[in-house]
Amino acid sequence: MTQVEKPFAPSTPLTSLSSDELLFQEAVSAFAEAEVRPRLVEMEKTAHLDPALIRGTFELGLMGIEVDEQYGGSGGGMMMVTLAVEAISRVDASSAILVDVQNTLVNYPIGRYGNDGQKSRYLTKLTGDTVGAYALSEPGSGSDAFGLTTRAELRGDTWVLNGRKMWITNGAEAGIYVVFANADPSAGHRGITAFIVERSFKGFAVGRKEDKLGIRASSTTELILDGCEVPAENVLGPVGQGYRIAIDTLNGGRIGIGAQMIGVARGALDATIAYVKERQQFGKSIAEFQAVQFQLAQAATDLEAARLMVYNAARLRDAGHDIQKEGAMAKLFSSQVCERVTSLCVELFGGYGYTKDFPVEKFYRDAKIGTIYEGTSNMQLQTIAKQLLK
Numbered sequence: 001m002t003q004v005e006k007p008f009a010p011s012t013p014l015t016s017l018s019s020d021e022l023l024f025q026e027a028v029s030a031f032a033e034a035e036v037r038p039r040l041v042e043m044e045k046t047a048h049l050d051p052a053l054i055r056g057t058f059e060l061g062l063m064g065i066e067v068d069e070q071y072g073g074s075g076g077g078m079m080m081v082t083l084a085v086e087a088i089s090r091v092d093a094s095s096a097i098l099v100d101v102q103n104t105l106v107n108y109p110i111g112r113y114g115n116d117g118q119k120s121r122y123l124t125k126l127t128g129d130t131v132g133a134y135a136l137s138e139p140g141s142g143s144d145a146f147g148l149t150t151r152a153e154l155r156g157d158t159w160v161l162n163g164r165k166m167w168i169t170n171g172a173e174a175g176i177y178v179v180f181a182n183a184d185p186s187a188g189h190r191g192i193t194a195f196i197v198e199r200s201f202k203g204f205a206v207g208r209k210e211d212k213l214g215i216r217a218s219s220t221t222e223l224i225l226d227g228c229e230v231p232a233e234n235v236l237g238p239v240g241q242g243y244r245i246a247i248d249t250l251n252g253g254r255i256g257i258g259a260q261m262i263g264v265a266r267g268a269l270d271a272t273i274a275y276v277k278e279r280q281q282f283g284k285s286i287a288e289f290q291a292v293q294f295q296l297a298q299a300a301t302d303l304e305a306a307r308l309m310v311y312n313a314a315r316l317r318d319a320g321h322d323i324q325k326e327g328a329m330a331k332l333f334s335s336q337v338c339e340r341v342t343s344l345c346v347e348l349f350g351g352y353g354y355t356k357d358f359p360v361e362k363f364y365r366d367a368k369i370g371t372i373y374e375g376t377s378n379m380q381l382q383t384i385a386k387q388l389l390k
Contacts, residue, residue, distance in 0.1 A: 043217035064127030072127035089263025094217035106132030113237035133174035152181035171221030192242035203228035214365035254331035258310035268363035332380035335370030
């Protein structure tokens with residue numbers, strides 16, 4: 001699988017990045033080129049992330065970007081997470097989603113809603129050497145996430161969880177899971193409660209790993225909770241407030257998916273620009289044809305707009321604003337742009353674009369998931385409409 005090696009950099013300054021952010025962006029880009037790219041073909045073929053690469057993400061501090069320094073984190077913000085996910089996604093979306101989920105869906109809710117004991121115990125592990133996962137979806141509750149059927153029953157000082165979770169990113173590698181279950185079904189979604197579950201807990205098991213179209217090296221698994229015993233001290237936030245924690249967490253998570261999508265689109269576009277300059281047809285490079293120039297110009301313009309939306313949502317989150325609408329918009333638009341851009345890139349490569357010898361077919365496959373996970377495009381539209389009409 002031929003890849004275009006070119007230092008990552010936005011085509012123009014998009015928002016004013018601080019010197020620390022620029023240095024961080026450069027460091028992550030260098031990591032992606034040196035550590036991710038050489039492993040890319042093998043990881044895609046085996047559908048597994050290289051354990052050495054996972055260790056590398058911890059060593060560089062990528063698995064605790066927003067975590068306070070006292071727990072081993074970097075004390076950064078959502079903008080730093082966005083820059084990291086974007087830069088890695090330009091090389092490999094599977095490696096990027098490992099970092100994204102760790103920061104936005106696992107570290108964030110524990111750091112925001114956990115008590116001092118939970119933060120001390122779990123954030124130090126999550127920034128040290130333990131991968132985390134977020135478990136909300138179930139076989140019968142995807143978009144209707146709060147229709148979940150996993151149950152939690154308090155027996156003495158232990159909660160017992162029963163049910164199945166599906167589509168769990170990082171499920172195979174994780175040692176710590178943020179799991180949502182209903183502790184009071186009669187209360188509907190107001191009975192949903194968040195729990196911190198360790199892989200070693202009795203009654204917990206990782207089930208089937210999905211064989212996917214894209215982001216193949218990223219594990220997507222089933223979780224089986226069969227009388228899973230969780231200490232009462234591992235309830236995350238108040239009992240019955242899990243739905244609020246889930247919504248707040250996903251609002252930020254959608255910015256992370258937006259960062260993944262603009263990174264994937266950038267990677268595909270960079271590879272295509274290099275290719276059209278070299279590909280000869282009718283006695284000249286296809287980059288000299290105005291039709292191709294206009295297609296690339298439109299793609300680059302759409303990508304610039306998507307990146308600005310993602311960056312803006314990240315800045316707003318860091319400033320403490322409610323970003324439910326902006327996060328949904330950024331995720332919706334960036335995933336749509338990524339699909340269009342990667343599709344165009346395959347077309348501009350011609351027959352070569354449809355083969356695994358060239359990079360754009362992988363970018364195209366990796367793009368599709370952006371319109372599905374952490375809320376489908378229809379769910380983003382619903383969220384945006386509610387905010388506009390409330």
